[in-house]
Amino acid sequence: MKAGRTGSLLWSWVQPEEWIFKGLLLTLLLGVCWSPGAHSLEVSVGKIPSLEALNGSDVLLPCTFSSCIGFEDLLFRWSYNRNGTLELMLEATIKGPGYEPRIVFSDYRVQFAGTSKSNNISIILLNVDFEDSGQYICYAKNPKEKNRVHRATYTLLVVSELKVVDKTLTTIIASVVGGLIGFLVVFLLGKKLILFAIAKSRERKECLVSSSGIDNTENGPTGTKSKTKPTPKA
Ligand SMILES: *[C@@H]1O[C@H](CO)[C@@H](O)[C@H](O)[C@H]1NC(C)=O
Ligand SMILES: *[C@@H]1O[C@H](CO)[C@@H](O)[C@H](O)[C@H]1NC(C)=O
Numbered sequence: 001m002k003a004g005r006t007g008s009l010l011w012s013w014v015q016p017e018e019w020i021f022k023g024l025l026l027t028l029l030l031g032v033c034w035s036p037g038a039h040s041l042e043v044s045v046g047k048i049p050s051l052e053a054l055n056g057s058d059v060l061l062p063c064t065f066s067s068c069i070g071f072e073d074l075l076f077r078w079s080y081n082r083n084g085t086l087e088l089m090l091e092a093t094i095k096g097p098g099y100e101p102r103i104v105f106s107d108y109r110v111q112f113a114g115t116s117k118s119n120n121i122s123i124i125l126l127n128v129d130f131e132d133s134g135q136y137i138c139y140a141k142n143p144k145e146k147n148r149v150h151r152a153t154y155t156l157l158v159v160s161e162l163k164v165v166d167k168t169l170t171t172i173i174a175s176v177v178g179g180l181i182g183f184l185v186v187f188l189l190g191k192k193l194i195l196f197a198i199a200k201s202r203e204r205k206e207c208l209v210s211s212s213g214i215d216n217t218e219n220g221p222t223g224t225k226s227k228t229k230p231t232p233k234a
C-alpha cells in the first residue's frame with residue numbers, strides 16, 4: 001500500500017515532464033508534416049537524380065515515397081517523357097502501409113524492383129538503348145490527401161562507354177580544393193607563428209623592462225642599505 005502510494009506519488013511527480021516531452025514530440029511531428037513547403041507525401045529519386053548507363057545494360061531507376069499522414073489506395077506510375085508527352089511504363093496501386101504493390105500495367109522492358117517495407121517503388125529498365133536517354137518521372141497520388149500528385153524526375157543518359165573524363169575532372173577539382181585548403185592551413189599556421197613570434201619578442205621586451213625594474217629595486221635596497229648603515233653608527 002505504502003509502496004504503491006509513493007509509486008503513484010512519484011508517477012504524478014514525473015508526469016508533467018512526460019507531458020512536456022510528449023508535447024514536444026507532437027509539435028515536432030506537426031512541424032515536420034505541416035510546415036510550409038513540406039508535403040504530406042513526398043516522392044524522391046535520391047540525392048543524385050541522374051545516371052549515365054551503358055548501352056545494353058539494365059538500369060535501376062530509383063524512387064521512394066514517404067508519408068506523414070499515411071496513405072490509402074496509393075496510385076503510383078513511372079513514365080518516360082518523350083518530347084513532352086508522358087509514356088506510361090508502369091502503374092501500380094498499394095492498398096496501404098505493409099501491402100505489396102499490385103501492378104496494373106507494366107511495359108515488357110520494365111521490372112518492378114521495389115518493396116512495400118521501405119516504400120520503395122524503384123523499377124529496372126532492361127536492355128537500355130540510346131533512345132532511352134531522357135527524363136523518367138516517378139509519381140504518386142494519395143487519395144487520403146485529396147488526390148494530390150507528387151512527383152520526382154530521374155534523368156538517364158545512355159552512352160556507349162562510361163567516360164573517365166568525369167573522374168579526372170573530379171580529381172582535378174579535388175586536388176584544387178585540397179590545394180586551397182592546404183594553402184589556407186599553411187597561411188593560417190604561418191600567421192599564427194608570426195603572431196606568436198611577435199608576442200614572444202614583445203614578452204621578451206617586457207621581460208627586459210621588468211628585469212631592469214628589478215635591477216632598480218635591487219639597487220634601491222642596496223642604496224637604502226648603504227643609507228641605513230650610517231644610522232646605527234649615529
Ligand atoms: C548498343 O548495344 C547493342 C546491344 O548490345 C549493340 O548491338 C550495339 O552495337 C551497341 N551500340 C553501340 C554504339 O555500342
Ligand atoms: C522528338 O522526337 C523525335 C522523334 O521521336 C526526335 O527525333 C527528336 O529528337 C525529339 N526531340 C527532342 C527535343 O527530344
Ligand SMILES: *[C@@H]1O[C@H](CO)[C@@H](O)[C@H](O)[C@H]1NC(C)=O
Pocket residue numbers: 060062064113114115118120121122
Ligand atoms: C530500392 O530498391 C532497390 C532494388 O531493390 C535498391 O537497389 C535501392 O537501394 C532501394 N532504395 C532505397 C532507398 O532503399
